[in-house]
Amino acid sequence: MTTATIGIEKRIVVTAALFVLTLTGVIAMSVKVFGFGLPTCLTDVRPFRDGKVITQAPKRYEVHYLARMWRFEPADISIPPGSTADIYLSTADVTHGMQIIGTNINLMAVPGAVNYARVKFDQPGEYLVVCNEYCGIEHHQMAARIHVTDRAAAPPPPPVAEAALGGQELLDKYACTACHSLDGSPMPGPTFKGLYGSKRTLADGTTAVADDAYLLESIEKPNAKTVKGFDPLMPETTIPPAEMRAIIQFIKTVK
Amino acid sequence: MKSAVQPYSRTDVEPGLTKIILFEIVFPMILLILGITMGLLQVLFRAGIIKSQSFLGINYYQGLTLHGAINAIVFTTFFAVAFGHAVIRFYTGKPLLLGAAWWSLILMTGGTIMAAIPMLTGSASVLYTFYPPLKAHPAFYIGLVLLVIGSWVAFFSWIPVFQKWKRENPATKMPLAVLGVFATFIVWFIATIPVAIEIIVLLIPWSLGWTQTVNVPLARMLFWFFGHPLVYFWLLPAYVMYYTMLPKLTGGKLYSDFAGRFTFMWLIAFSAPIGIHHQYTEPGISTTWKFVHAFFTMLVAIPSLVTAFTLAASMEHGARKSGGTGLFGWWKKLPWLDTDRWMFAYLFCGLFIFIFGGITGIINASYSLDNVVHNTAWMPAHFHQTVAGPVFLAFIGGSLLLISTLGGKEIALKRLNVWIPYLWTLGIMVFSTGLFIGGIAGEPRRTNMGLSYTNPASPLYQPSWNVARVAGTIGGVIMFLTVLLYFVIFFGTLLRKKSSAGVLELPVTEPYHDEDIVALQSLRPWLVATVILLIVAYTMPFVELAKARYEGAPRYSPASPVALRK
Numbered sequence: 037m038t039t040a041t042i043g044i045e046k047r048i049v050v051t052a053a054l055f056v057l058t059l060t061g062v063i064a065m066s067v068k069v070f071g072f073g074l075p076t077c078l079t080d081v082r083p084f085r086d087g088k089v090i091t092q093a094p095k096r097y098e099v100h101y102l103a104r105m106w107r108f109e110p111a112d113i114s115i116p117p118g119s120t121a122d123i124y125l126s127t128a129d130v131t132h133g134m135q136i137i138g139t140n141i142n143l144m145a146v147p148g149a150v151n152y153a154r155v156k157f158d159q160p161g162e163y164l165v166v167c168n169e170y171c172g173i174e175h176h177q178m179a180a181r182i183h184v185t186d187r188a189a190a191p192p193p194p195p196v197a198e199a200a201l202g203g204q205e206l207l208d209k210y211a212c213t214a215c216h217s218l219d220g221s222p223m224p225g226p227t228f229k230g231l232y233g234s235k236r237t238l239a240d241g242t243t244a245v246a247d248d249a250y251l252l253e254s255i256e257k258p259n260a261k262t263v264k265g266f267d268p269l270m271p272e273t274t275i276p277p278a279e280m281r282a283i284i285q286f287i288k289t290v291k
Numbered sequence: 292m293k294s295a296v297q298p299y300s301r302t303d304v305e306p307g308l309t310k311i312i313l314f315e316i317v318f319p320m321i322l323l324i325l326g327i328t329m330g331l332l333q334v335l336f337r338a339g340i341i342k343s344q345s346f347l348g349i350n351y352y353q354g355l356t357l358h359g360a361i362n363a364i365v366f367t368t369f370f371a372v373a374f375g376h377a378v379i380r381f382y383t384g385k386p387l388l389l390g391a392a393w394w395s396l397i398l399m400t401g402g403t404i405m406a407a408i409p410m411l412t413g414s415a416s417v418l419y420t421f422y423p424p425l426k427a428h429p430a431f432y433i434g435l436v437l438l439v440i441g442s443w444v445a446f447f448s449w450i451p452v453f454q455k456w457k458r459e460n461p462a463t464k465m466p467l468a469v470l471g472v473f474a475t476f477i478v479w480f481i482a483t484i485p486v487a488i489e490i491i492v493l494l495i496p497w498s499l500g501w502t503q504t505v506n507v508p509l510a511r512m513l514f515w516f517f518g519h520p521l522v523y524f525w526l527l528p529a530y531v532m533y534y535t536m537l538p539k540l541t542g543g544k545l546y547s548d549f550a551g552r553f554t555f556m557w558l559i560a561f562s563a564p565i566g567i568h569h570q571y572t573e574p575g576i577s578t579t580w581k582f583v584h585a586f587f588t589m590l591v592a593i594p595s596l597v598t599a600f601t602l603a604a605s606m607e608h609g610a611r612k613s614g615g616t617g618l619f620g621w622w623k624k625l626p627w628l629d630t631d632r633w634m635f636a637y638l639f640c641g642l643f644i645f646i647f648g649g650i651t652g653i654i655n656a657s658y659s660l661d662n663v664v665h666n667t668a669w670m671p672a673h674f675h676q677t678v679a680g681p682v683f684l685a686f687i688g689g690s691l692l693l694i695s696t697l698g699g700k701e702i703a704l705k706r707l708n709v710w711i712p713y714l715w716t717l718g719i720m721v722f723s724t725g726l727f728i729g730g731i732a733g734e735p736r737r738t739n740m741g742l743s744y745t746n747p748a749s750p751l752y753q754p755s756w757n758v759a760r761v762a763g764t765i766g767g768v769i770m771f772l773t774v775l776l777y778f779v780i781f782f783g784t785l786l787r788k789k790s791s792a793g794v795l796e797l798p799v800t801e802p803y804h805d806e807d808i809v810a811l812q813s814l815r816p817w818l819v820a821t822v823i824l825l826i827v828a829y830t831m832p833f834v835e836l837a838k839a840r841y842e843g844a845p846r847y848s849p850a851s852p853v854a855l856r857k
Binding site for chain 2: 044104144149152
């Protein structure tokens with residue numbers, strides 16, 4: 037062994053070290069000069085339970101995204117091009133991810149904490165928002181949209197009265213569609229497709245016909261009857277009578 | 292092609308140890324058949340070729356859990372232990388503590404079976420990262436703990452054997468392979484302490500209903516304190532083979548002994564204080580500490596860059612000794628398709644794939660760049676080029692080497708065998724290219740896309756992700772078929788008649804430059820540095836978490852948005 041050979045190996049170590057230090061310098065520059073950052077620790081915002089859009093000034097928005105199994109609230113927002121949005125992200129249940137495709141926004145929603153990032157939408161168009169962290173068996177359906185359009189500059193339409201919501205909107209409002217499909221595809225709960233009037237085989241082996249009374253009971257007392265092959269997972273929900281009628285009326289139409 | 296070089300050295304092994312090693316190779320290999328099949332199903336689900344929640348009664352996310360747990364946790368841990376037994380036995384020339392080795396085997400096997408039952412019955416579909424508050428059956432967590440404890444038992448049983456060797460050979464350097472195995476298990480020990488705290492203190496009582504909520508940010512930080520050194524635990528046995536087998540297989544010597552020792556010591560020190568680079572996009576950790584971990588992650592790339600140089604130099608040395616000439620002409624003299632030195636192809640192909648795995652790893656570590664790739668398909672592309680590239684090829688090659696030599700059996704289908712690594716490389720490169728492109732476009736990882744993003748009938752259909760999923764599927768199918776061929780060779784060899792007495796045969800590399808660097812003679816200063824780095828890197832992030840007093844989360848089943856009562 038000669039000193040020259042140690043020299044070669046040492047040169048390799050030094051070269052490798054200089055290479056990674058240069059990369060670190062480039063990263064530091066991207067943060068300091070261009071402002072490409074990461075979310076930081078935020079302790080002054082408590083987790084919230086409702087998603088909303090707050091207009092602070094023209095083209096300045098604050099969006100509170102609530103991630104939950106298996107949707108984002110709000111699911112659909114419209115803002116004009118050139119808008120800057122402060123995104124806050126909280127979760128109602130498990131860990132989720134939120135990526136706004138086509139932007140640098142990629143945030144984890146971690147139970148107990150609130151995440152934050154700022155984004156400016158220059159290009160008009162429809163931006164897909166996907167959940168990119170596994171959050172349960174319907175994870176792949178969890179998405180939302182942001183419409184960046186000039187029409188959004190107009191004042192938002194007056195809020196729609198709750199009772200005027202159609203049956204399908206009510207299914208979304210009460211998160212029924214998180215577990216019941218409308219097209220027959222398998223989900224944790226039985227599909228609504230062709231449900232009305234069909235003969236149901238229950239877990240105890242008996243059968244029942246899915247008439248109005250059956251649907252009402254199944255919504256009010258979800259686990260009174262469990263269909264064979266499904267688990268009694270559905271929570272009890274209080275739904276006003278007018279909305280209940282609209283929901284049952286809608287389910288009847290899903291053929 | 293017949294080789295002119297006889298690269299193998301032999302040692303007789305006690306029949307008890309032979310049985311233990313063979314079991315620890317064959318048992319996970321049988322599970323791997325299931326794990327690999329689940330891998331094939333992933334690409335078919337994601338491409339929308341299978342458009343449903345389940346296939347053959349196995350839910351997509353259940354299959355994904357099995358794929359990760361079997362391939363990346365069970366197979367790797369068993370192989371690392373079996374390989375460690377072989378290396379320590381071979382290089383110290385001393386019998387191992389067989390009682391401890393049996394206990395290690397029993398704990399690891401029992402733990403694996405215990406964790407496999409809830410995964411197979413669908414009550415642990417939480418993926419192999421098991422992020423709370425999704426809850427698995429308690430048996431899943433307890434089984435993982437037993438698997439880890441079993442591997443610790445093996446590690447601790449090697450220490451007295453080595454100390455005895457050291458007393459008898461006070462003037463000899465610790466053999467490089469032994470240092471590599473100890474580095475592997477020191478990294479594993481460091482890694483598994485935080486995850487043991489996560490599982491035993493936070494998750495098991497919570498999953499049993501003894502505690503009602505879990506602090507998710509804390510659990511996640513403990514998990515990633517484990518998660519990154521875990522990948523070096525996978526990689527280090529492959530590094531041991533690169534440094535101590537590959538040069539010999541080319542007919543040469545290791546260019547620099549210093550490079551190997553430096554690499555192992557440096558990886559011990561820097562594999563753990565960097566876990567937050569997996570948590571860049573999370574709340575609850577300040578950007579200061581994210582940047583510190585980014586910087587340390589860059590430093591952990593140094594030994595891999597050094598390794599690339601040293602191994603290329605070693606291969607060139609071997610090829611020139613075999614008559615290679617010219618600036619690039621010597622490449623022709625490497626044993627590409629040599630059926631006796633077949634391990635060369637397994638190791639070389641892994642190194643080739645790791646060029647891309649390493650570069651993408653540096654990209655992922657690059658702080659704000661992670662915003663573009665975090666949790667996208669880019670990530671599985673990266674770690675298929677690492678854990679399913681160099682690690683997998685070295686481990687299946689090593690498995691075949693151990694069963695054939697210890698079992699005294701000729702390798703079946705020798706000419707096919709040397710092609711396996713090249714086919715695998717083709718599959719991995721096509722698969723990863725697809726997933727890299729898809730990831731940049733925003734395609735999420737761990738998602739049953741056939742029901743949404745790749746399904747023309749879904750309102751979420753993304754036609755622009757099609758190129759990526761076609762490449763991902765073709766690559767995935769090539770990988771699957773390659774492993775099927777490998778299984779034919781592996782089990783064909785295993786089931787053959789014995790053709791000679793079983794002995795342990797390993798290629799043993801000598802150093803070309805055997806430097807004596809004081810700083811690399813003893814592990815002790817490096818262990819001290821490791822502890823200091825861990826304290827520096829993790830004290831403040833944990834203090835930040837404690838100060839924030841995050842509200843705990845109840846238990847959730849993956850199947851329902853309603854929290855579980857028990």
